[in-house]
Amino acid sequence: MNNKGWGLSTLIICIVIIIIALLTATFFTIRLNNMLGKENNKTEKILNDKVEVNYYINKKINIKAAADKYINDFGIELTTTPIKIELKELISHKYINDVLDYETNNKCDGYAIAYLNNVDIKMIDSYIKCDKYKSEGYGGH
Secondary structure: OOOOOOOHHHHHHHHHHHHHHHHHHHHHHHHHHHHHHHHHHHHHHHHHHHHHHHHHHHHHHHHHHHHHHHHHHOOOOOOOOOEEEEHHHHHHOOOOOOOEOOOOOOEOEEEEEEEEOOOOOEEEEEEEEOOOOEOOOOOOO
C-alpha cells in the first residue's frame, strides 16, 4: 500500500466534520428563517393597522367634505356657536353613502360639527363611531 495517501480514519474524520458543519448551517438557516418569518408577520400587522386607520381617516374626511357641501347648498350661516350635522342627514340628502366598518361592514354612526372660529374662518370637524373604531372626541359635542 501507498503510505503517502489518506487513510480510512482520516477520511471518516473529514466526513464527520463536514456533516457537523452541514447540520450546524442547517440549524442556523432554519432559525434565521423562523426569525424573519415572525418579523414579516409583525411588519404585515403594522401595515394592516395603518391601512385600517387610514380607512377611517378617509371616511372622516368624506363626512367633512359632505358637511361642507351641505352647508353651502342649504345656505346655512355659521356663527361661533357650533352646529351638529348628523351623518344620517348627509346620507338622506345623498351627500355621502353609508359609512361602513372596515372589518364588520356594519354601518357606522357619525356627525360633523361646523362653526366659525374667532377670526371668522369656517371650521368643520367630523367624528365617526364604528364597531372597531371610534374617533377621538366622539360624543363630546
